Amino acid sequence: MTFFRITLLRSAIGLPRRSTDVLKALGLKKRMGTVFHQVSPSVAGQIMKVKELVSVEEVDRRLTKQEVHLERKPDPGYYIEKSCVQEQGESTHQ
Numbered sequence: 336m337t338f339f340r341i342t343l344l345r346s347a348i349g350l351p352r353r354s355t356d357v358l359k360a361l362g363l364k365k366r367m368g369t370v371f372h373q374v375s376p377s378v379a380g381q382i383m384k385v386k387e388l389v390s391v392e393e394v395d396r397r398l399t400k401q402e403v404h405l406e407r408k409p410d411p412g413y414y415i416e417k418s419c420v421q422e423q424g425e426s427t428h429q
Contacts, residue, residue, distance in 0.1 A: 342369045345388040357384045371397040
């Protein structure tokens with residue numbers, strides 16, 4: 336079973352009510368919000384109505400909210416090779 340992963344990229348402010356209603360039906364409320372729907376012709380039709388506002392990927396399984404959050408979490412920019420405590424322990428054993 337495959338799913339559509341739909342992410343709202345653009346805000347719906349100032350758009351016709353028809354577009355905002357489609358976004359509500361898909362479950363998209365806030366910008367950068369992500370929802371998962373099973374692949375079906377009705378969902379594909381809704382996506383086509385708002386294709387300029389959303390990003391769509393086809394995925395194998397539905398991710399949990401925490402998994403989606405961890406995907407978006409940026410790289411800290413550094414890596415810890417050894418901590419101070421490990422270096423002190425090594426120097427006392429020599």
